[in-house]
Amino acid sequence: MFTLSETSILAAILLVALGILGWGFYRARPFGKLGILAWLQSVVLMTPWLLFFGLFAAGIYINIAGILFLVVTSAGLYIFLGSQLRAAGQDAILKQRATERLAANSSLEANSPQPTVVELKAEIPPIPEEDLNAIKGIFGIDTFFATETIAYQDGAIFKGNLRGEPEEVHKRLTTSLQERLGDQYRLFLVENTDDRPVVIVLPSRNDPRPMLLSQKAFAGILLIATIATNLEAAGLLLNFDFFSNPGRFTEALPIGAGIFTILVAHEIGHWLLARRHQIRLSWPFFLPAVQIGSFGAITRFESLLPNRKVLFDIALAGPAAGGIVSLLMLITGLLLSHPGSLFQLPNQFFQGSILVGSLARVVLGSALQSSLVSVHPLVVIGWLGLVITALNLMPAGQLDGGRIVQAIYGRKTAGRATVATLILLALVSLGNTIAMYWAIVIFFLQRDQERPSLNEITEPDDARAALGLLALFLMITTLLPLTPALAGRLGIG
Numbered sequence: 001m002f003t004l005s006e007t008s009i010l011a012a013i014l015l016v017a018l019g020i021l022g023w024g025f026y027r028a029r030p031f032g033k034l035g036i037l038a039w040l041q042s043v044v045l046m047t048p049w050l051l052f053f054g055l056f057a058a059g060i061y062i063n064i065a066g067i068l069f070l071v072v073t074s075a076g077l078y079i080f081l082g083s084q085l086r087a088a089g090q091d092a093i094l095k096q097r098a099t100e101r102l103a104a105n106s107s108l109e110a111n112s113p114q115p116t117v118v119e120l121k122a123e124i125p126p127i128p129e130e131d132l133n134a135i136k137g138i139f140g141i142d143t144f145f146a147t148e149t150i151a152y153q154d155g156a157i158f159k160g161n162l163r164g165e166p167e168e169v170h171k172r173l174t175t176s177l178q179e180r181l182g183d184q185y186r187l188f189l190v191e192n193t194d195d196r197p198v199v200i201v202l203p204s205r206n207d208p209r210p211m212l213l214s215q216k217a218f219a220g221i222l223l224i225a226t227i228a229t230n231l232e233a234a235g236l237l238l239n240f241d242f243f244s245n246p247g248r249f250t251e252a253l254p255i256g257a258g259i260f261t262i263l264v265a266h267e268i269g270h271w272l273l274a275r276r277h278q279i280r281l282s283w284p285f286f287l288p289a290v291q292i293g294s295f296g297a298i299t300r301f302e303s304l305l306p307n308r309k310v311l312f313d314i315a316l317a318g319p320a321a322g323g324i325v326s327l328l329m330l331i332t333g334l335l336l337s338h339p340g341s342l343f344q345l346p347n348q349f350f351q352g353s354i355l356v357g358s359l360a361r362v363v364l365g366s367a368l369q370s371s372l373v374s375v376h377p378l379v380v381i382g383w384l385g386l387v388i389t390a391l392n393l394m395p396a397g398q399l400d401g402g403r404i405v406q407a408i409y410g411r412k413t414a415g416r417a418t419v420a421t422l423i424l425l426a427l428v429s430l431g432n433t434i435a436m437y438w439a440i441v442i443f444f445l446q447r448d449q450e451r452p453s454l455n456e457i458t459e460p461d462d463a464r465a466a467l468g469l470l471a472l473f474l475m476i477t478t479l480l481p482l483t484p485a486l487a488g489r490l491g492i493g
Helices: 004-057 064-109 129-136 166-181 213-237 246-276 308-336 347-351 354-369 377-392 400-409 411-428 433-446 462-479 484-490
Strands: 144-152 155-162 185-191 197-203 285-289 293-298 343-346 372-375
Touching (some): 004 064, 064 462, 129 144, 129 155, 129 166, 166 185, 213 285, 285 433, 347 354, 347 372, 347 484, 354 377, 377 462, 400 411
Antiparallel strands (some): 343 372
């Protein structure tokens, strides 16, 4: 039987979910088939979350196999609906193109001005007139119908109508610009404040700059500090202060090295995908943290990103590599745990994370009912690695999670997610110092969004979107604790 509070929570979850779905259908219906398909995609993506957390609030536990089944089924349906949506969208685009060509032909027959002539509506852009004329010449009726030029920073914004697939149009315009002016300018295809595509052309001198020697030196100092905090975190786990007892270095080294291995795996993941896409990355600025060894690292892009797909790939690669290594360490540690293992943890430890608690329940079984549970050191190292990975997957600013949200949903949604994340961290920090430190780091160092890619219009494919949602889901299951009542039903404690 459910208590009154549990019933209220369950009812609130259902009402909010139904309200969101109903509001989404209301907004989607005027767009016909395209809108309904997009709404169905949202329903498919929300269903595993609603089932998991709804049943969780009701005290019903879904094991890991059930969770994976829900996620895989949801991803499959999402990809299928995405293919249907693209097919319907392609039909709509073809009809629109046909209508626009007819209108353009009629206009040309009436001796209307050429569509490549750009009317100056604002101050003259700070681009040499010869270069500006060359830039205007790249536009055409079958790529981007330019109608207005506005000065912007050191370059210009060209407003108009997009006449084709964004990826193909951007490629053609960029190639044409390079043929005319070489490597002097960069062409961005982005959404304006009114959600209409615009072209921005900026001089290449605005490209990201390589790190200065002083910045590299600072990165090296932070690396040394992070190694020290990894050893301190290891010492605290072993019930001694490493900074006060450096002679016990050999005792702290295995655990400290394990934490650092996860950090290195995370950065290697970023580096491998960046190299694959020919993107330069800065040196990582590691963030030392005594409590857990490190908060991860800040890494900047030293190249312009060609599109949001590349942003997604590089952002996800780090957490994927670090998370897999952490998960393998955790599971291996659980399998190696036995009475007499190095660590004796209170069973409440396994209530601190849905993911860790569930895996421990599957592997250790009834051992979790003891007040003290003997575990291998790899369990603690893997758990810390998952926490570090999950913190970096939070959807805020230039964190990996923020970059993933920006890549999948765009800059507006990413900005709102950042604000929501900071508010949530501020509330949690009232009782958790790690949340407070992390909120401060994000607010002062990571709250800004990543700079726009050269092609900001084309969205990542459905498979990438599904992977991104899976990563965010695992982040939540890592950081969200089990309630005492549910932990008791699962036999934890």
